Amino acid sequence: MLFKELIDYLHTIAPNNLQEDYDNAGLIVGSPNTAIKSVLICLDVTEEVLEEAKSLGCNLVIAHHPIVFRGLKRFNGSNYVERVVIKAIKEDIGIFAIHTNLDNVFYQGVNTKIANKIGLEKIEILQAKENIQYKDAAVGAGMMGYLPEPIDSMVFLKQLKSSMNINSIKYTALIHKTIQKVAVCGGSGGFLLAAAKRKGAEIFITSDYKYHEFFDANGTIIIADIGHYESEQFTIELLHEIISQKFSNFAAHCTKIVTNPVKYL
Numbered sequence: 204m205l206f207k208e209l210i211d212y213l214h215t216i217a218p219n220n221l222q223e224d225y226d227n228a229g230l231i232v233g234s235p236n237t238a239i240k241s242v243l244i245c246l247d248v249t250e251e252v253l254e255e256a257k258s259l260g261c262n263l264v265i266a267h268h269p270i271v272f273r274g275l276k277r278f279n280g281s282n283y284v285e286r287v288v289i290k291a292i293k294e295d296i297g298i299f300a301i302h303t304n305l306d307n308v309f310y311q312g313v314n315t316k317i318a319n320k321i322g323l324e325k326i327e328i329l330q331a332k333e334n335i336q337y338k339d340a341a342v343g344a345g346m347m348g349y350l351p352e353p354i355d356s357m358v359f360l361k362q363l364k365s366s367m368n369i370n371s372i373k374y375t376a377l378i379h380k381t382i383q384k385v386a387v388c389g390g391s392g393g394f395l396l397a398a399a400k401r402k403g404a405e406i407f408i409t410s411d412y413k414y415h416e417f418f419d420a421n422g423t424i425i426i427a428d429i430g431h432y433e434s435e436q437f438t439i440e441l442l443h444e445i446i447s448q449k450f451s452n453f454a455a456h457c458t459k460i461v462t463n464p465v466k467y468l
């Protein structure tokens with residue numbers, strides 16, 4: 204089976220044209236006509252992940268984050284992006300990224316996975332793109348949903364730590380005694396705060412908040428920053444489910460390397 208056959212299937216789940224303008228999802232390294240040996244799924248491609256792929260006999264890495272976002276002018280290995288691309292080419296390992304297109308879909312999307320982990324019901328896209336639907340569902344950023352019943356806010360945060368496997372949560376004042384209506388966005392979702400407020404969410408769970416941005420909670424919503432890697436880590440599991448439910452003619456491995464560059468003490 205060729206790279207392109209797997210890629211075509213993944214694009215039936217999350218079409219490449221649903222990615223954001225700044226994104227660079229798609230086949231970044233390698234020829235679509237290469238035969239798949241086996242694949243390795245990760246959030247971030249690093250040199251260590253490529254070593255792991257090599258040791259497992261994988262010749263295709265499927266990553267959430269594209270390793271290359273901007274044009275590269277030199278290939279002398281002075282930064283990690285160049286080193287990863289050079290190594291992938293030398294080792295004959297393809298790199299495919301499925302990023303904001305997977306964020307933006309409703310069925311089997313990144314935020315749907317997060318909503319399921321948290322136990323949200325009646326989910327809907329938080330900020331839908333106008334006039335775009337895919338498989339009869341809205342397309343867009345973030346997700347909105349309800350807990351089966353209201354939960355004490357602190358109890359909810361503690362449950363969130365355990366269900367999302369988080370070391371620490373940065374959060375604003377618990378202005379609501381209980382929580383039922385929850386907005387989520389994997390990765391850097393700060394741009395969705397207004398949408399979360401508009402929809403009446405009691406808490407907005409995302410990552411990459413800066414100090415001053417926490418003030419934007421403004422006494423109307425609770426902001427919970429759970430960390431970028433932490434918020435998206437189950438995307439690896441999601442991609443593994445998507446691939447292994449459809450294909451049994453090659454092995455799909457999940458990386459065992461924690462690529463989170465942020466450490467906690």
Ligand SMILES: [Zn+2]
Pocket residue numbers: 268389390391431435
């Ligand atoms: Zn991300």
